[in-house]
Amino acid sequence: xxxxxxxxxxxxxxxxxxxxxxxxxxxxxxxxxxxxxxxxxxxxxxxxxxxxxxxxxxxxxxxxxxxxxxxxxxxxxxxxxxxxxxxxxxxxxxxxxxxxxxxxxxxxxxxxxxxxxxxxxxxxxxxxxxxxxxxxxxxxxxxxxxxxxxxxxxxxxxxxxxxxxxxxxxxxxxxxxxxxxxxxxxxxxxxxxxxxxxxxxxxxxxxxxxxxxxxxxxxxxxxxxxxxxxxxxxxxxxxxxxxxxxxxxxxxxxxxxxxxxxxxxxxxxxxxxxxxxxxxxxxxxxxxxxxxxxxxxxxxxxxxxxxxxxxxxxxxxxxxxxxxxxxxxxxxxxxxxxxxxxxxxxxxxxxxxxxxxxxxxxxxxxxxxxxxxxxxxxxxxxxxxxxxxxxxxxxxxxxxxxxxxxxxxxxxxxxxxxxxxxxxxxxxxxxxx
Amino acid sequence: xxxxxxxxxxxxxxxxxxxxxxxxxxxxxxxxxxxxxxxxxxxxxxxxxxxxxxxxxxxxxxxxxxxxxxxxxxxxxxxxxxxxxxxxxxxxxxxxxxxxxxxxxxxxxxxxxxxxxxxxxxxxxxxxxxxxxxxxxxxxxxxxxxxxxxxxxxxxxxxxxxxxxxxxxxxxxxxxxxxxxxxxxxxxxxxxxxxxxxxxxxxxxxxxxxxxxxxxxxxxxxxxxxxxxxxxxxxxxxxxxxxxxxxxxxxxxxxxxxxxxxxxxxxxxxxxxxxxxxxxxxxxxxxxxxxxxxxxxxxxxxxxxxxxxxxxxxxxxxxxxxxxxxxxxxxxxxxxxxxxxxxxxxxxxxxxxxxxxxxxxxxxxxxxxxxxxxxxxxxxxxxxxxxxxxxxxxxxxxxxxxxxxxxxxxxxxxxxxxxxxxxxxxxxxxxxxxxxxxxxxxxxxxxxxxxxxxxxxxxxxxxxxxxxxxxxxxxxxxxx
Numbered sequence: 046x047x048x049x050x051x052x053x054x055x056x057x058x059x060x061x062x063x064x065x066x067x068x069x070x071x072x073x074x075x076x077x078x079x080x081x082x083x084x085x086x087x088x089x090x091x092x093x094x095x096x097x098x099x100x101x102x103x104x105x106x107x108x109x110x111x112x113x114x115x116x117x118x119x120x121x122x123x124x125x126x127x128x129x130x131x132x133x134x135x136x137x138x139x140x141x142x143x144x145x146x147x148x149x150x151x152x153x154x155x156x157x158x159x160x161x162x163x164x165x166x167x168x169x170x171x172x173x174x175x176x177x178x179x180x181x182x183x184x185x186x187x188x189x190x191x192x193x194x195x196x197x198x199x200x201x202x203x204x205x206x207x208x209x210x211x212x213x214x215x216x217x218x219x220x221x222x223x224x225x226x227x228x229x230x231x232x233x234x235x236x237x238x239x240x241x242x243x244x245x246x247x248x249x250x251x252x253x254x255x256x257x258x259x260x261x262x263x264x265x266x267x268x269x270x271x272x273x274x275x276x277x278x279x280x281x282x283x284x285x286x287x288x289x290x291x292x293x294x295x296x297x298x299x300x301x302x303x304x305x306x307x308x309x310x311x312x313x314x315x316x317x318x319x320x321x322x323x324x325x326x327x328x329x330x331x332x333x334x335x336x337x338x339x340x341x342x343x344x345x346x347x348x349x350x351x352x353x354x355x356x357x358x359x360x361x362x363x364x365x366x367x368x369x370x371x372x373x374x375x376x377x378x379x380x381x382x383x384x385x386x387x388x389x390x391x392x393x394x395x396x397x398x399x400x401x402x403x404x405x406x407x408x409x410x411x412x413x414x415x416x417x418x419x420x421x422x423x424x425x426x427x428x429x430x431x432x433x434x435x436x437x438x439x440x441x442x443x444x445x446x447x448x449x450x451x452x453x454x455x456x457x458x459x460x461x462x463x464x465x466x467x468x469x470x471x472x473x474x475x476x477x478x
Numbered sequence: 479x480x481x482x483x484x485x486x487x488x489x490x491x492x493x494x495x496x497x498x499x500x501x502x503x504x505x506x507x508x509x510x511x512x513x514x515x516x517x518x519x520x521x522x523x524x525x526x527x528x529x530x531x532x533x534x535x536x537x538x539x540x541x542x543x544x545x546x547x548x549x550x551x552x553x554x555x556x557x558x559x560x561x562x563x564x565x566x567x568x569x570x571x572x573x574x575x576x577x578x579x580x581x582x583x584x585x586x587x588x589x590x591x592x593x594x595x596x597x598x599x600x601x602x603x604x605x606x607x608x609x610x611x612x613x614x615x616x617x618x619x620x621x622x623x624x625x626x627x628x629x630x631x632x633x634x635x636x637x638x639x640x641x642x643x644x645x646x647x648x649x650x651x652x653x654x655x656x657x658x659x660x661x662x663x664x665x666x667x668x669x670x671x672x673x674x675x676x677x678x679x680x681x682x683x684x685x686x687x688x689x690x691x692x693x694x695x696x697x698x699x700x701x702x703x704x705x706x707x708x709x710x711x712x713x714x715x716x717x718x719x720x721x722x723x724x725x726x727x728x729x730x731x732x733x734x735x736x737x738x739x740x741x742x743x744x745x746x747x748x749x750x751x752x753x754x755x756x757x758x759x760x761x762x763x764x765x766x767x768x769x770x771x772x773x774x775x776x777x778x779x780x781x782x783x784x785x786x787x788x789x790x791x792x793x794x795x796x797x798x799x800x801x802x803x804x805x806x807x808x809x810x811x812x813x814x815x816x817x818x819x820x821x822x823x824x825x826x827x828x829x830x831x832x833x834x835x836x837x838x839x840x841x842x843x844x845x846x847x848x849x850x851x852x853x854x855x856x857x858x859x860x861x862x863x864x865x866x867x868x869x870x871x872x873x874x875x876x877x878x879x880x881x882x883x884x885x886x887x888x889x890x891x892x893x894x895x896x897x898x899x900x901x902x903x904x905x906x907x908x909x910x911x912x913x914x915x916x917x918x919x920x921x922x923x924x925x926x927x928x929x930x931x932x933x934x935x936x937x938x939x940x941x942x943x944x945x946x947x948x949x950x951x952x953x954x955x956x957x958x
Contacts, residue, residue: 142776143776143777143778143779143782144777144778145651145777145778145779146778146779173776173782174776228928228946228947229926229927229928299946300946324945324946325946346807346808346811347807347944347945348591348594348806348807348931348944348945348948349945350928350945350946350947351928351947352489352490352590352929352931353489353490353491353896353897353899353900355893356491356593356594356597356889357597359945380777381774381777382773382774382775383775383776383777385773386773389814389869392869392870393811393869395869395870396869396870396871396872441869442868442869442870443814443817443818443820443821443869444817444820444821444827444867444868444869445821446821447821464775464785464786464787465787467755467783467785467787468755468785468787468791471755471756471758471791472791474759475758475759475791475794475795477791477794477795
């Protein structure tokens with residue numbers, strides 16, 4: 046009976062009679078799996094031709110050419126390419142379902158100093174978007190809170206889970222500081238009209254707010270240095286791990302002035318600082334390198350800042366950072382395509398100066414490094430979690446990014462999604478394939 | 479006093495001297511014709527007097543500038559069916575039917591995005607009104623002749639089009655003040671259309687009656703007050719003006735076609751049309767074209783069922799399908815947006831390219847002039863570094879009417895020119911500040927402020943980043 050039931054369930058899964066609700070998170074890996082005869086892109090720059098990856102109990106146990114596959118279920122990947130699961134470095138996936146509908150948005154809290162806010166508790170594993178990312182090779186994401194000046198902490202999730210506890214891959218990896226803009230920009234239209242001067246000098250106001258953040262951290266430091274407290278301060282407690290460097294400070298900022306102030310935070314408090322956004326980071330790559338500041342470039346597919354900037358500046362910024370030796374990752378935070386084009390942002394960076402393997406590192410191993418999970422994922426190396434995608438061809442090019450298999454912690458992920466199901470529904474209607 | 483050089487247009491990347499039409503022979507390239515000839519390897523293309531005059535092997539022409547296309551690819555220039563660049567403003571939001579207003583009256587030839595989009599191989603853009611109104615206004619097809627004035631940007635001899643819109647934006651669902659204007663529902667949008675065409679129909683009847691009457695000898699002359707709003711709608715009913723209709727969900731698409739059927743016209747194009755795959759058979763029966771996004775979804779309720787297989791399903795049902803941008807940034811990657819149908823829908827590469835070349839040309843009624851590489855057509859061509867559907871492809875040269883408007887080598891020189899001019903102006907500012915009294919209160923010296931770049935869009939784009947200094951037109955209005 047059990048067998049028959051299992052048979053019916055599998056049949057449903059294969060024929061997509063039901064909706065996304067029956068795309069189940071996979072059970073723990075039981076059987077050893079060997080992916081054979083593939084081109085393996087390790088994630089650290091190396092490429093192994095005609096190689097094999099063996100996955101056992103959720104871990105990568107063998108990588109290379111000519112490794113033993115005895116006892117393993119063989120998946121022949123001849124002609125295919127194997128990559129580490131791609132990682133979104135900074136996203137509101139699972140917090141904001143439909144950005145224009147307020148009741149579906151749990152991404153942005155009220156208040157300026159919300160250090161104790163935690164994104165993980167609101168992460169919705171049933172978001173319809175998640176499965177469309179897996180189909181494009183994305184298997185992990187750092188889910189970030191927005192709003193205010195100190196927005197709270199982000200956590201890394203894996204994208205095949207029943208609930209947020211299952212999804213949690215590493216919690217509270219970073220505190221997010223949204224630096225007030227120091228852009229001295231006019232209000233209103235700039236096109237024909239030219240705009241008006243702002244009522245309050247934004248630079249002056251911004252600097253005051255930034256000073257307040259420093260005061261917050263100085264007070265937190267004093268508070269944390271004390272052994273006992275009569276009254277517990279949740280906000281100060283929330284940044285304890287920053288001072289221990291068990292957590293990083295992600296500073297969201299873009300222009301040079303702002304980034305230089307961000308470097309000050311690294312210096313004064315000895316924090317591990319990561320810049321998010323960092324549109325103009327190409328102008329100070331050397332300074333970022335000297336101060337060991339990492340960068341998350343938010344979205345490559347963007348226009349240049351200024352009319353007189355090089356027209357392809359955003360596309361070539363990664364190559365500038367790479368050359369300067371800055372630790373950086375590429376991110377996709379496009380709220381229209383909903384983050385699925387991460388690999389193609391990296392592909393564009395290749396057209397403008399990175400090598401393909403450097404671009405791959407920028408969405409896998411570098412990201413894992415920045416998120417503090419490189420000991421567990423980000424590359425296809427023995428001992429790491431089996432977070433792996435198999436693609437028909439080059440994953441960075443949309444013509445060949447066709448994901449045939451994905452594994453998260455060795456569990457084979459169902460690659461169906463709501464969109465495939467809708468396509469099938471209407472292909473059925475028209476009698477087309 | 480030292481003045482800067484005058485450039486066309488007078489901003490960065492303006493030309494000191496306008497580029498000229500040339501005879502050009504591209505040798506030994508892979509030529510994607512977007513015609514039944516398909517993709518031709520090791521082929522030459524000859525351009526003379528702004529037209530394509532020969533396609534073949536071993537062509538020669540003593541008057542032509544030779545461009546070596548070895549290892550490179552040539553396609554027809556990309557055509558963007560839905561764009562808002564080069565426009566001063568796009569929404570006349572006072573009422574829901576504004577068929578009288580015209581984009582041609584407020585083109586902005588100084589929009590840097592004209593030049594940036596040339597760098598992505600775009601040669602023609604259909605500039606539309608926004609989607610605040612059920613009937614937004616008369617559109618303007620332009621060619622990206624960077625440096626030309628507003629009149630010379632216009633695509634000569636093209637049919638007139640008009641922008642319609644349905645759904646959330648027309649209902650003003652996202653308005654922060656709430657909506658107080660009719661319509662507030664899709665039911666209301668339907669009636670706005672019914673009412674508009676009923677009025678136009680009656681208007682046309684009164685004109686005809688007046689004409690009949692005035693032909694009669696001795697009759698008291700009748701006059702009808704001319705109504706510019708209704709004139710444009712009468713043109714639609716007489717098939718002299720054609721609709722591109724912003725639309726998303728199946729109910730509204732269906733309803734709009736019923737209105738058109740009743741008044742005897744066809745909705746030429748449904749644009750955006752993210753649920754087109756649900757009613758593709760009905761659209762085909764009606765005779766509509768479809769112009770869509772490749773992979774956008776889930777940023778508002780009317781796009782929760784949008785799927786990236788949309789373009790390929792509509793194509794398989796037999797519709798003429800284009801991929802559009804509606805976006806100042808994405809337009810320069812339209813070749814790659816088209817390529818996504820290879821991934822999601824299993825479309826062939828040649829068919830995918832057609833979605834940004836000959837297919838939009840057909841739906842804009844200009845396929846006799848542009849959209850493919852064919853003898854006699856306008857020489858609107860792109861020379862690509864790689865397979866044009868590849869993420870790695872860069873447009874090296876973009877040619878409009880036989881004039882090279884974008885050249886990656888020349889662009890490198892213009893960057894230096896732009897930087898030099900910027901440095902000169904900064905020095906000048908600094909010197910003014912140092913002058914006695916220059917930096918004092920009340921003097922003429924002001925701190926430099928960057929100019930914001932207004933990005934016009936259908937109001938769907940608050941979720942797509944553009945650039946640090948870019949603001950959505952709606953946001954700019956609110957800030958004012």
